[in-house]
Amino acid sequence: FENFPFDLQDLRDLAGDLAIDGFDVLDANHYPLCLVSHVYEGRLRLLLNYRPDLFRPEQVGVIGDRLVRILETLTQDLTRTVAGLDVLADGERERLVVADGAA
Secondary structure, eight states: OOSOOOOHHHHHHHHTTOOOOOOOOOOOOSSSEEEEEEEETTEEEEEEEEOTTTOOHHHHHHHHHHHHHHHHHHHHOTTOOGGGOOOSOTTHHHHHOOTTSOO
16 A cells, blocks of 8 residues: 555644645556555545556456456455455356367
8 A cells, every 4th residue: 555544634633724725636657557545525436547558448447347346246245255256247257268168
């Protein structure tokens, strides 16, 4: 992890009368694909950043959909292990099976 959780109210208390009117964010990294997560207004937010010279938006969409499916499955059954997950979407397994029937 790059950062650690913090309490926003604690940060405000430390700032006292100091205020920030605005800021710009430049989010850049050198990784081909990067998952950014943070909590905003009590909800987990996920963002996939990617290098457009290596990934097409559709490819990143498939990866994002797969991640959401995995997280939803894990939260629906808290006894399920990651090893027991089927990460493929409907129809994907059939497309990946080679001629002899092995994936």
